[in-house]
Amino acid sequence: MLGFNLFGRISKFLFDSRASGGVSSHLPEFNEHEKDLVKLLHNLERSRSHLQRLESSGSKGDMVITAQADVISLQQEVIAALQHVNGSSHGHEKEEPVQPTNVSAHPRRRRGAVSSESMGPVLVSASISKVVIPKVEQEKQKLASVLKEMVIFSDVHDEDIHALVDAFAPEWCAAETVIMRKGDMGDKFYIVDKGVCDCFVASAEGGSMLICTVTEGKGVGELALLYNAPRAATVVARTDCYLWSLDRGTFQCLVLSATARRRRQYKEFLRGVPILSNLTAEELAKVADVMEAKWFEGGEYIIEQGEDGDTMFFIEEGSAIATKNAGPGRPSKKLMDFSKGDYFGELALIRNEPRAANVIAVSRCKVCIIDKQAFVRLLGPCLEIMSRRIHLYEAFLD
Ligand SMILES: Nc1ncnc2c1ncn2[C@@H]1O[C@@H]2COP(=O)(O)O[C@H]2[C@H]1O
Ligand SMILES: Nc1ncnc2c1ncn2[C@@H]1O[C@@H]2COP(=O)(O)O[C@H]2[C@H]1O
Numbered sequence: 033m034l035g036f037n038l039f040g041r042i043s044k045f046l047f048d049s050r051a052s053g054g055v056s057s058h059l060p061e062f063n064e065h066e067k068d069l070v071k072l073l074h075n076l077e078r079s080r081s082h083l084q085r086l087e088s089s090g091s092k093g094d095m096v097i098t099a100q101a102d103v104i105s106l107q108q109e110v111i112a113a114l115q116h117v118n119g120s121s122h123g124h125e126k127e128e129p130v131q132p133t134n135v136s137a138h139p140r141r142r143r144g145a146v147s148s149e150s151m152g153p154v155l156v157s158a159s160i161s162k163v164v165i166p167k168v169e170q171e172k173q174k175l176a177s178v179l180k181e182m183v184i185f186s187d188v189h190d191e192d193i194h195a196l197v198d199a200f201a202p203e204w205c206a207a208e209t210v211i212m213r214k215g216d217m218g219d220k221f222y223i224v225d226k227g228v229c230d231c232f233v234a235s236a237e238g239g240s241m242l243i244c245t246v247t248e249g250k251g252v253g254e255l256a257l258l259y260n261a262p263r264a265a266t267v268v269a270r271t272d273c274y275l276w277s278l279d280r281g282t283f284q285c286l287v288l289s290a291t292a293r294r295r296r297q298y299k300e301f302l303r304g305v306p307i308l309s310n311l312t313a314e315e316l317a318k319v320a321d322v323m324e325a326k327w328f329e330g331g332e333y334i335i336e337q338g339e340d341g342d343t344m345f346f347i348e349e350g351s352a353i354a355t356k357n358a359g360p361g362r363p364s365k366k367l368m369d370f371s372k373g374d375y376f377g378e379l380a381l382i383r384n385e386p387r388a389a390n391v392i393a394v395s396r397c398k399v400c401i402i403d404k405q406a407f408v409r410l411l412g413p414c415l416e417i418m419s420r421r422i423h424l425y426e427a428f429l430d
Pocket of ligand 2: 379
């Protein structure tokens with residue numbers, strides 16, 4: 033809860049800002065966390081008014097969807113900022129050591145889903161106390177490096193990475209344990225420390241279909257917590273597993289503000305990518321959540337013909353070319369130019385074949401990378417258009 037005093041000061045400040053037509057950047061009477069909160073509340077107020085104006089003027093389509101997504105994303109940022117404000121005044125700074133529990137080998141079945149998968153406002157407790165599960169230094173370092181490798185944690189500040197590491201709890205489960213069930217509410221995010229888990233969804237024939245395998249050092253169960261949605265798949269331990277689990281409250285408190293920042297950062301770029309123009313603002317936000325940015329120098333190979341490939345790329349800055357090897361001693365043949373907003377590397381994912389061409393950075397080039405899992409989950413609506421372009425390649429393919 034916001035203290036009454038702070039609530040009163042923020043309300044008065046926003047009222048004065050409304051009267052003067054803008055929020056001052058100085059905000060002398062607030063500390064750093066409070067300043068963030070005030071600015072976010074001000075932006076949320078503006079976004080809500082914008083949405084209301086659109087709705088009352090009868091606007092439909094992309095503009096309304098984009099405005100709704102802005103409101104949702106700002107609500108999430110406000111919740112995260114509230115938690116920082118509460119944390120800095122009480123609760124979060126105070127460590128509450130928790131003894132490691134000897135894992136629930138069979139996680140309890142949760143209440144069934146009541147809503148379809150959507151990016152609803154995330155309802156989290158605004159006052160969350162810091163969880164600290166004692167760990168040896170080696171475990172902490174390993175967990176921190178595993179988190180830094182994961183796209184969803186890549187924008188989380190270092191101090192929050194430490195807090196996340198503290199909050200992970202060890203769990204053990206026997207082979208064939210159902211770790212989470214599709215449709216249930218999500219209570220935890222997991223990292224596989226040792227062992228292997230499989231993710232299943234229902235197949236068209238009514239059985240279950242394996243959609244991916246989670247190996248050591250990989251995470252599972254983030255979607256329900258990121259999007260406040262029911263579990264999107266059933267996850268079963270294939271072998272006995274040692275897992276690290278992170279509670280929903282800590283995940284949302286420490287990860288959602290970074291996610292919202294990243295969505296803002298990529299929003300304009302993704303809106304301008306032609307192949308993604310079919311996606312709604314909500315779907316674009318999900319694409320932003322899974323993208324990993326990487327720089328390549330001019331002349332560097334982004335893709336090498338013949339390699340196995342499990343990622344596709346969008347150019348955010350710079351340019352690249354596709355070339356085809358023409359055989360020993362013969363110069364390679366240029367196939368295509370790529371510049372900002374173009375994509376490549378989809379062919380190996382669609383056809384399950386090695387890379388059909390080289391892609392080489394012409395100038396220093398920033399690409400956004402999406403892995404196969406995310407490609408399958410998020411880019412379904414674009415597949416038809418991509419498949420049409422593949423026909424254009426055909427002239428060059430063996
Ligand atoms: N294609 C996929 N669709 C849905 N969930 C997936 C997929 N691949 C892996 N998963 C994982 O399975 C998890 C099931 O629970 P969540 O929806 O919380 O998060 C999900 C992802 O971590
Ligand atoms: N004529 C072409 N033939 C094959 N791939 C091409 C061609 N032109 C561009 N490409 C891109 O180059 C990429 C190389 O990796 P992929 O085969 O995964 O996907 C390929 C396409 O995105």
